[in-house]
Amino acid sequence: MEVNRNHILIHAFAVMHLAAALGCRLIGVADDLLLTLLSMLLVVLICMRRQTDIRFVAVSVIIVNVIGYALGKVTALGISTFISSPYLIYPLSTFICTELIGWSWLSASGHYARKHAGQDRSAGEGGIRWLLIAFVAILLIRMVIALSNHHVNDARSALMGLVLDYAFSCSALVWIAEYAMKYHQRAKLSENEANLAKYRYLKLKQQVNPHFLFNSLNILDCLIQENDPQKASSYAHKLADIYRYMLGNEDKRTVTVREELDFVSQYIDLLLVRWPEGLEFDIDIPDSLLGRELVPCSLQMLIENAIKHNAVRPENRLTIGIHATDKSIVVSNNLCPRLDAPESTGIGLANLRQQYRDLGTKSIIVKSSDHSFSVVLPFL
Secondary structure, eight states, X not given: OHHHHHHHHHHHHHHXXXXXXXXXXXXXXXXXXXXXXXXXXXXXXXXXXXXXXXXXXXXXXXXXXXXXXXXXXXXXXXXXXXXXXXXXXXXXXXXXXXXXXHHHHHHHHHHHHHHTTTSOOSOOTTHHHHHHXXXXXXXXXXXXXXXXXXXXXXXXXXXXXXXXXXXXXXXHHHHHHXXXXXXXXXXXXXXXXXXXXXXXXXXXXXHTOHHHXXXXXXXXXXXXXXTOHHHHHHHHHHHHHHHHHHHHTTTOSOEEHHHHHHHHHHHHHHHHHHOTTTEEEEEEOOGGGTTSEEOTTHHHHHHHHHHHHSOOBTTXXXXXXXXXXXXXXXXEEEOOOOTTOOOOOOHHHHHHHHHHHHTTSOOOEEEEOSSEEEEEEEOO
């Protein structure tokens, strides 16, 4: 749907360019200012939809003005070899140019947005400054063009008219672009808050997960029945520590790897009491990376996911690995399909992925094959 809307936007502006060029020709007025402003507005809207930063927007409007002017001249010259009427040459030329520029900038802004994914792309401070720099550069370019197209006696009046036209028109466009980007920034902030609330709800569901709590209490009861008070006490303390960690980090956006691993080690101990032979863990995190940060309960959620969707059997062990690179932690497991595996909703991974995006980092990476499944969590 997003791509279709971008297509409609480009086609609509191409038609507006054609109508503007034809209308200006019919009433006998210059169309360069109107077409320039329409081109700049198209570029600003495309960049906003791609969520690029303000510097890219500023550079884009400058480049598009230069390319648009040159491309328009070449296209009009090419069309004039087949059509002689100026009422057709220039409207068709500006229509074609707008389509070419629109599609090119849709691709360029998309590539830029993907390359800088996770970085702060809001308007931020200095947004107006960057746009004003762009429009001053455009004004200077237009002045050079005006000087090259007029005699010296006409240059002063041509430049004066150009300055007055652009001073008003560009100021209006700067204000519109800045307002739109600030509105987008506020909308993005609201979306981040909504995503955080959703993630907190998911963690709350984990905290009161009836299956985990029921199984844990059953195991604790068995330990008591086996008359092993020391083991039962240790189990109860670890269970309490798990819930204490979840509740204590409910409002935190990040925790250190050391904190998360301490929590996960206790969670693993409880799992190994239930599956002493069918479950195996391979953890390798260098001490130098323990100060890095992750989303709270992210490792625990991925471990829980692996157990939820795989069979835990002594004859075919489920092995869960937690390893680190310089930039991320990788949680992986072999695949041991279970006959009664619940249908995957993907809610857990989707919420975790959204949390990483909201924190302004690269997204998590999910890899799946016929024999293994892994998730890469970038350090924050």
